[in-house]
Amino acid sequence: MELEGISKKEKEESGGGGGGGGGEIEKVNLSSAGASEIEYVSYGGEEHLPLIMGLVDQELSEPYSIFTYRYFVYLWPQLCFMAFHGGRCVGTVVCKMGEHRNTYRGYIAMLVVIKPYRGKGIATQLVTRSIQVMKESGCEEVTLEAEVTNKGALALYGRLGFIRAKRLFRYYLNGVDAFRLKLLFPRPLYSLPSQSQANNDNMAMPLPMED
């Protein structure tokens, strides 16, 4: 089993996938200022852990022990973000990064936004922050798995530039297939480790194929 071969569900803001109960859920109305009422916070320490665990336990089907959470947030606190509304934690993203078959790769492990707050772009904000940090940390690509039925998540990641690299047959224990999604960052022509991101962005030229 690969390290990433951990089945887990990702529920997304549209609530379209995974049979999100629909009409019963009361949507929260953010004022015209909208998204600005949501505050995004980077993982700050042990006091945040119960908030993250609460959200994930509530929304995702896979059971994770406390060690799994700690594995992620202790090693990559900079890749973990939370969304707060009026002091309440309403969403979170948990990630890791590391060497994988000769590439430095980011991995989005868990992404949750509670139902009343879906459809407001919170998940996009959360995940974009993590991906940005991965990019700045020298990741060449980012991967994750999502249920094939989770249209909301697939659309979100599609907008961010992810492709569906593989289909994983009956990946989840509920028998549903998953897609392995991948985002490849543009590769600078002369990749010097110290080169700043701003420079990289300017070098929009054809890149050599990967060998």
Place this chain on the structure above:
Amino acid sequence: MAGTTSAEEATVNLPLPDRGTPIPSGDHTVWADVSPLLDAACKDLQDGMLIHGDNFNLFAAMSALEIMDPKMDSGMVCKYYSVDEAIEDGAAPVPTSFDKTVDVQRTIDIMDHLLACEATWHKGHSLAQTVFSCIYLLRLDRTSSHALLNSYCRVIRATCKAVISVVSDARTHEEEDLFTMTYGLPLNGDGDEKCLSMLHAVEETISRQLRACKAPSSKTRVLEDLVSLQNNSELEEGYCKALLCRLRFRKHFYHVLTSMKRPQGRGLELARKHIASCISELEYTLSSSEILRSSTFGSHEGNLEDKTTASGCEPIGFDASLNCRLSAPTPPRAIKILSWKKAVEYFIKLLHDLDVICSYPLDPSLESVLHFVVEFQKSQPDLVARAHLQRLLVQDGKLYGRDPIFAVIIRAAALPESTRNHDIQKQESIIQLGQLVINLLKVLCTNGAWQRRKLGKILQDWRVVFVQIEMAFRKEFGENANISNDQNVSVKLFQHILLWVEKQTYWIACRFLILGFELELYSLSEYCMVYWYIYVVLIKLAEKTSLKTVVCNDSGKRKGKKKRDYVKDVARDYRIPPAVLFLQCQICLAEGLTMMLAALKNDRMLVQSRSPFNTEHERFIQQFELLQRACIPDHVSFSLFVESTTQACLSNLVMYDYFKDAHRIAKEIKSSFSNDPEKLAELRRLEQVAEHNSIALNVISRAGAQDPSLKVSFEFNHHPCFATAVVRRS
């Protein structure tokens, strides 16, 4: 890392002393009491902290269990701690009831639930939590006094073993590794080889009981000294029939498995007879549901759709939690067993799939084998059927266990039969090619998701083997290799094989790309580049197919003709073969779709959001990485794609409509395939796509550019991989 404390340093590396023979202290070892140290360390540890080594990784973290968490603690969710405890508690009595009528009802329920469990297992859950949730099966010897239950359980066990053996042999189970996991299950028992004779004896008895109850008087019964099945004479006939069709299904199904196992497909004809019997017994079983439902005393509320028995009653003698500790490494799950109706449907589908396999005429031509497998996969057969197909195709490294792979390659490369013993087959690269062919056959029998991944990987192997064969050729014949010399059989062998390998490689590439549609791996924003890639690969495939046809005709006609006459003949006789025209039709469609999508994008009718993190170039690299790495085709790159599509605009497209070409070719070549219903159906589909897209293109170009309310989307309603443009006004 998480919870690391100073206690880590407190780990003391002492062997556990054996109580009987304590290891004495010596020069290098001394016994010390570490309790105070451990106590101190424990005080430092808070809830959720742990001591760990450097190798504590995500897998280790994921494997940790939280005791008494019902999602993780498999010990917690069990009702019983052991099978014995369940039996002592009366969870699986033998007989199931002392009332003979109730005993029969319950036995039928057990049979039905076992069928549902078996189908659920085939569909990808563990044996331990499905079929072996049956306590009677876990302790088969307990049922020896109950011939009916005993023989049924025994044949179930033997059947499971036979199915596991097929799936393990085929190694298709790599894709679904839960299937063959049998750790800790009592799968091997004595006497299973006698299961059919036991089943037969029981069937005999019940047949007689059925005859007896249908006889006008009690004459027969007295004559034969026969005890009735149960006590309620009104129900006797219905119950006898319900049992008979269930027993007979098991008998025939077991026969299907054993017949199909016979080498070189020798048992296929017999298997078909048993398949037909299986299906009719299942139909009887379905029709028995009504009488079972009306005669049971149990509750009738609830829909039969989600019940696991025909009667709608809960079966006794099952406990899925008993085995859940055997289902490691995954945490225990409550498995939803398929309903009885769904299970019967599953078996009917399985039997139809097996029947398709058994009716295949074992054609020695590789091309038709590949075509057959691809067509077979369209009905989305499940693991068990695919494993059977694979075992039939590849046995002992030969096609059908009969035709040596080199002979198969010779035929595929259009070489004469006389070359099948040529020494070239001993060359390393040719041996490797043989292995690639076997591997390809196996890969094509796996599920779509797995298949695509494997096809992507083997593309490179095919490319490498091509280069190796080419090198071997040059080494043997030097630079003169290019000079055609039909006197030399070896040259001809090499040339034919090389051409065939190239063609086959493009065929695999095509299959790889097309499977992406079936697996929904492409999104609208990628369609343009995908169709473009399909287009360039198809052109290569058509080129090689065409060349191969010429070469074949060449070998056929050349004999006895002077070279000059021959060249004239070719010029006069040459007609594009239907197989190439067929590809040509697909090429036009792929090109048409590429250009239409590019024009829609260039004319801003398909708005595509820009990714904040990458560009179309990165998505191109990722989508076609494996093809590019294997240089399939040569000199194809992102810049070529951009070059070919950047000028596309709607006004030009209408002037030259690729779809009209596709439509025309499809119409023209139908007559060439009048004996091939599958090809004809495919041509009709291609024709429809071409027609609809041609109309859509016209509508868009007439109204489009000025009309922002026009919305274009793409659907797969006519063909699984060639999309149809749909124009709507918003």
